[in-house]
Amino acid sequence: MQDLTGRTAFVTGAASGIGLGIATALSHAGVNVMLCDIEGEALATAVAKLKLTNANVDGVRADVSLKAELQAAADATMSRYGKVHILVNNAGVPGGRGYGHWTDAGWHWVLDVNLMSVIWGIEIFGPLIEAHGEGGQVVSTASVFGLIAGGSPEYDVSKYGVVALSEGLRQALAPRKIGVSVLCPGVVRTQIMNFRRNVPQRFVGKIDSPPMEGPVADFIKAFQERTNNGIDPLYVGELVREAIENDWPYIFTDTEREPMIDARFAAIKQGFDRIRGRTPRR
Numbered sequence: 002m003q004d005l006t007g008r009t010a011f012v013t014g015a016a017s018g019i020g021l022g023i024a025t026a027l028s029h030a031g032v033n034v035m036l037c038d039i040e041g042e043a044l045a046t047a048v049a050k051l052k053l054t055n056a057n058v059d060g061v062r063a064d065v066s067l068k069a070e071l072q073a074a075a076d077a078t079m080s081r082y083g084k085v086h087i088l089v090n091n092a093g094v095p096g097g098r099g100y101g102h103w104t105d106a107g108w109h110w111v112l113d114v115n116l117m118s119v120i121w122g123i124e125i126f127g128p129l130i131e132a133h134g135e136g137g138q139v140v141s142t143a144s145v146f147g148l149i150a151g152g153s154p155e156y157d158v159s160k161y162g163v164v165a166l167s168e169g170l171r172q173a174l175a176p177r178k179i180g181v182s183v184l185c186p187g188v189v190r191t192q193i194m195n196f197r198r199n200v201p202q203r204f205v206g207k208i209d210s211p212p213m214e215g216p217v218a219d220f221i222k223a224f225q226e227r228t229n230n231g232i233d234p235l236y237v238g239e240l241v242r243e244a245i246e247n248d249w250p251y252i253f254t255d256t257e258r259e260p261m262i263d264a265r266f267a268a269i270k271q272g273f274d275r276i277r278g279r280t281p282r283r
């Protein structure tokens with residue numbers, strides 16, 4: 002989609018961080034943007050600030066881990082703008098306590114916000130994008146941890162799922178004039194490490210707090226420092242805008258983890274090399 006002017010985008014997790022960066026960059030390019038977030042107050046502030054730049058934006062509050070709320074947000078977008086061309090599935094939480102500490106509630110929280118919302122987003126918005134025949138783009142935020150396991154198990158599984166879904170749907174949606182991109186950011190300067198502010202009501206009291214001391218606490222502290230000095234979210238938003246214009250399959254923000262991704266592919270290749278030349282028994 003080379004000319005974005007006058008198109009409409011729906012962006013989840015848009016009140017903060019990467020989502021706000023994407024909403025800002027798209028609105029600067031003349032896109033009408035419906036910002037969606039679970040945090041009503043932050044959402045209202047973000048929309049008000051963008052309106053000061055004459056952007057054609059609006060906001061809708063929704064917990065995207067609930068399909069009915071996502072559907073209501075899609076309905077609100079259609080009532081407000083009449084059409085939608087770009088879906089950005091971006092809301093996400095790192096969550097999870099990892100092996101030995103995981104809980105059903107922790108798994109559900111992370112998988113529902115990070116993965117089910119992407120599945121539902123495509124299910125709900127895909128037909129809306131197809132309906133007008135003008136084409137469109139689906140961008141879903143995974144992580145470099147969607148290509149190498151390095152976060153909590155819950156997070157890695159959710160983000161690998163987003164990469165798999167995006168890769169699989171790219172071919173299926175191309176004939177329907179919908180491009181599919183997956184965003185795999187490195188470390189970006191956002192509120193991500195303050196993610197406990199967004200525990201949905203149904204999981205409150207069922208999610209353990211992280212430890213205050215020990216290796217996990219040290220990891221969280223170190224990662225917090227890294228995100229404080231991370232990449233500018235507006236820069237990420239501008240990359241996403243360029244990716245939509247050029248239908249990039251993968252959107253990276255930097256090359257820091259490229260050697261680790263190469264090492265993963267090399268380990269997979271070694272797995273094939275080990276059995277090469279053998280005839281499988283049938």
Ligand SMILES: NC(=O)c1ccc[n+]([C@@H]2O[C@H](COP(=O)([O-])OP(=O)(O)OC[C@H]3O[C@@H](n4cnc5c(N)ncnc54)[C@H](O)[C@@H]3O)[C@@H](O)[C@H]2O)c1
Nearest residue numbers: 014017018019039064065092093144186188189191192193
């Ligand atoms: N910051 C990083 O370094 C980094 C790296 C890789 C991937 N990511 C991914 O980027 C995405 C955005 O995160 P961020 O870093 O901008 O963090 P952030 O906390 O600044 O923004 C996340 C936004 O999502 C919203 N949100 C959370 N749960 C929600 C729900 N149930 N329904 C609707 N909105 C909800 C939050 O209110 C917030 O506005 C996430 O998917 C995250 O996993 C971030």
